[in-house]
Amino acid sequence: MVEQSxxxxxxxxxxxxxxxYIERFRSMARAGDDLAGExxxxxxxVPRHARILDAGCGPGRVGSQLAEAGHDVVGVDVDPALIEAAEQDHPGPLWMVGDLAELDLPAQGITTPFDAIVCAGNVMTFLAPSxxxxxxxxxxxxxxxxxxxxIGFAAGRGYxxxxxxxxxxxxxxxxDLLLSTWDLRPYTDDSNFLVAVLRAA
Structure with missing residues (x-):
């Protein structure tokens, strides 16, 4: 049994x-806030029409933007309420309930590897530490x-x-590249946020 996130x-x-959480981002979208930086x-x-996994997709904010840009997006989140909101607000991508610690999409018929994975919104700090x-x-x-x-997350959140x-x-x-913001500012030893671009070896 995987530890609860x-x-x-x-x-x-x-x-x-x-x-x-769902209403927070709906309100920001209505206000015209920029929610597409990630x-x-x-x-x-990525190339055009890339396959992208939105890991910890929440209500679909990032994955929906990538789908609108023409990419083939699969979003996975452990919270069924967030997946339901993603399906309501952003139809098109495949939104799935799942625990990232048990992620096995080939077992669910998704066998083609992804060209990129995005994990935004401090998801890494919301995982069970183990x-x-x-x-x-x-x-x-x-x-x-x-x-x-x-993968992007803030310092001071237990990871x-x-x-x-x-x-x-x-x-x-x-x-491959370490940044301190999603708008391409360099990462330094005293950065309070990390955006890590990691390459599959």
């Missing part, structure tokens, strides 16, 4: 948490050789960047 612990403690970065990295290394190994298993995973780099190395994911 920090996200689902929050949902268990506060059954309204998912609805609050998708723009990933879109610039599963973080395994999640990165699962990412590697779903990538075509030489393809890349783009040190140094531990993340160790987990990535153990998963045969090698840093």
């Amino acid at each position: 920090i996200w689902m612990q929050k949902v268990t403690a506060d059954p309204g948490h998912s609805s609050w 998708a723009r970065l990933v879109d610039a990295m 599963t973080r290394g395994e999640v990165l190994k699962r990412f590697r298993a779903h990538l075509a050789p030489g393809s890349r995973a783009v 040190e960047f140094s531990a993340f780099f160790e987990h990535a190395a153990a998963a045969a994911l090698e840093p």
Whole structure:
């Protein structure tokens, strides 16, 4: 039995948490806020009509933007409420309920490797700590050789960047580019956010 994610612990403690999160991004979209920064970065990295996995897709904010850009998107999230919102608000991509620590899409008939994986929105810090290394190994298993995973999360959320780099190395994911923001500012030792572009070795 996989340890319950920090996200689902929050949902268990506060059954309204998912609805609050969904409405937060719906409100931002109505206000015209820029919600596509992560998708723009990933879109610039891949060929046209790429296969992209949105890992921890939430209500579909990033994956839907990539689908609108013409990519073949599969989104996976552990929270059924977020997947339901993604299906309602962003029809088109394949949205699936699933735990990233048990990710096995070939077993569900999705056998073609992905050209990229995007994992935005601090998803890595919402995983059960004991599963973080395994999640990165699962990412590697779903990538075509030489393809890349783009993972972003903030410091101070219980997952040190140094531990993340160790987990990535153990998963045969090698840093191609390290940034401190989704708008391409360089990563430094004192950065409080990390966007890691990791290549499947």
